[in-house]
Amino acid sequence: MRESMRSLKSKLFIVGIGPGSRELRTIRAEEAIKAADFVVGYGPYLNLIRDLLPGKEVVSSGMGKEVERVRAAVDLLEKGSVALVSSGDPNVYGMAGLGLELAPDPGITEIVPGVTSFTAAACRATLAFRESVAVISLSNLLTPWQEIEGRLRTAAELGMPVALYNPRSKRRDWQLIRALDLFGERDILVARNVSRVDEDIVWTTSRTLMNDEALRERIDMTTLLILCGKGVFRGEPHVGVKPPQKTPQRIGLVQDSCVNVVGIGPGDRKLLTREAERMLRASGKIFGAERYLDEIGDLSPGEKVAQPGPWTERMAARFGEARAVVEGGGNSAVLTGGDPSVFSSAWRVFEMARGICPTCCAPGVSAFSSVAARAGAPLVNDFALLSKPNDSVAQLTESGFGVVIYNVKGVEISNLLREVDSERPCVLARDVTRDGEEVIVLNAADLLGAKPGGFRFTLLIASAHSYIREGKIIARRGYESKYRY
Numbered sequence: 001m002r003e004s005m006r007s008l009k010s011k012l013f014i015v016g017i018g019p020g021s022r023e024l025r026t027i028r029a030e031e032a033i034k035a036a037d038f039v040v041g042y043g044p045y046l047n048l049i050r051d052l053l054p055g056k057e058v059v060s061s062g063m064g065k066e067v068e069r070v071r072a073a074v075d076l077l078e079k080g081s082v083a084l085v086s087s088g089d090p091n092v093y094g095m096a097g098l099g100l101e102l103a104p105d106p107g108i109t110e111i112v113p114g115v116t117s118f119t120a121a122a123c124r125a126t127l128a129f130r131e132s133v134a135v136i137s138l139s140n141l142l143t144p145w146q147e148i149e150g151r152l153r154t155a156a157e158l159g160m161p162v163a164l165y166n167p168r169s170k171r172r173d174w175q176l177i178r179a180l181d182l183f184g185e186r187d188i189l190v191a192r193n194v195s196r197v198d199e200d201i202v203w204t205t206s207r208t209l210m211n212d213e214a215l216r217e218r219i220d221m222t223t224l225l226i227l228c229g230k231g232v233f234r235g236e237p238h239v240g241v242k243p244p245q246k247t248p249q250r251i252g253l254v255q256d257s258c259v260n261v262v263g264i265g266p267g268d269r270k271l272l273t274r275e276a277e278r279m280l281r282a283s284g285k286i287f288g289a290e291r292y293l294d295e296i297g298d299l300s301p302g303e304k305v306a307q308p309g310p311w312t313e314r315m316a317a318r319f320g321e322a323r324a325v326v327e328g329g330g331n332s333a334v335l336t337g338g339d340p341s342v343f344s345s346a347w348r349v350f351e352m353a354r355g356i357c358p359t360c361c362a363p364g365v366s367a368f369s370s371v372a373a374r375a376g377a378p379l380v381n382d383f384a385l386l387s388k389p390n391d392s393v394a395q396l397t398e399s400g401f402g403v404v405i406y407n408v409k410g411v412e413i414s415n416l417l418r419e420v421d422s423e424r425p426c427v428l429a430r431d432v433t434r435d436g437e438e439v440i441v442l443n444a445a446d447l448l449g450a451k452p453g454g455f456r457f458t459l460l461i462a463s464a465h466s467y468i469r470e471g472k473i474i475a476r477r478g479y480e481s482k483y484r485y
Contacts, residue, residue: 046060088116319334
């Protein structure tokens with residue numbers, strides 16, 4: 001593409017707008033869209049951000065036109081900055097990979113992470129992943145079914161909870177039955193149109209779903225399923241909700257006089273959601289770690305409290321005081337870093353609140369999302385999250401998963417990467433979006449050779465079909481098999 005003087009100043013923002021609600025957009029997402037001269041996206045997603053579009057030149061296209069959308073966005077860089085929008089998070093089956101792949105220069109591109117649907121649904125249902133979670137798309141439009149089924153089998157063998165995206169469409173219904181059959185009997189959260197006007201979230205079981213054709217008919221491409229597995233904690237979205245029964249149980253939200261569990265994202269204030277802001281401003285007392293309280297700063301007038309002591313005692317003290325505020329008719333907030341549903345202490349609050357005190361949960365941008373965004377587009381295919389290093393890494397990567405491992409020590413990296421393809425791109429990160437941020441992008445062999453020291457790292461092993469271009473990881477989703485570009 002010919003570069004003009006204007007294009008040298010132009011920027012390509014690949015923006016995650018969250019699952020749908022204005023409340024679940026981040027401040028940075030709104031800033032990026034407002035800063036762009038042009039906004040490009042899938043029509044229904046552009047409808048979700050109509051309030052941000054006045055004064056913009058908008059390019060809309062339909063389903064299956066992903067390559068055309070990205071080409072249009074790249075061409076418009078000649079004239080000004082462009083926001084290419086994705087629903088949810090652009091690294092979760094979004095536009096990050098294709099956008100970086102076709103961009104003339106990854107250096108002019110910013111990936112803006114967003115709240116993804118599976119964490120938003122988990123927060124709505126006060127469901128928490130304590131050990132692991134696998135994220136798999138059942139769509140075989142771009143990925144051969146054999147690869148998808150291989151990952152389903154791996155996750156099933158490991159007993160992992162699984163978030164299933166694209167579970168069913170009008171032309172594609174057998175894949176869901178096959179997946180349910182592979183996993184056997186499990187409790188399932190069915191979440192349709194998460195955070196949108198017609199949100200519909202219910203609990204059911206795999207047996208019920210297999211046998212109830214009418215229930216399956218309600219599942220479409222705006223639906224995701226969360227299959228429970230090892231390490232999942234399920235709280236109560238409000239007092240009176242019961243465990244899964246033969247009839248699906250609808251999930252609701254408590255909005256007043258409750259303990260708000262608030263995900264504040266990775267640390268950057270601009271990655272807070274509007275819902276998190278609202279909850280914090282409405283809370284008379286806010287509890288959390290010192291650094292979390294410092295990060296929200298003067299956002300809320302409420303009293304900020306950080307109890308000392310061991311973790312279990314600290315959490316009990318926080319909940320006790322938060323509950324007292326609610327019993328007095330007010331709102332309180334307990335902060336978590338990242339997203340409450342992913343490897344946070346939120347489940348302890350849900351556990352203590354069970355049957356006693358109503359809770360509300362605000363999702364946040366997860367640590368894996370912020371690390372992926374800094375590194376480029378390493379997770380646009382199926383991926384798995386692990387709360388700590390374990391022996392499943394080689395099995396997961398061999399199946400083609402991207403893998404994100406939290407709480408890694410430098411001395412553990414050699415064992416974790418020992419059986420990983422030496423050319424697989426990796427990211428080693430710490431304190432992303434905070435002061436002292438460290439992000440290293442190397443292939444597995446070079447990262448092993450670097451012998452990094454230290455602790456509290458996040459290690460990200462990119463999903464299959466990935467490569468490094470100018471310091472950024474690009475994972476190909478399979479568009480090259482459908483289009484020539």
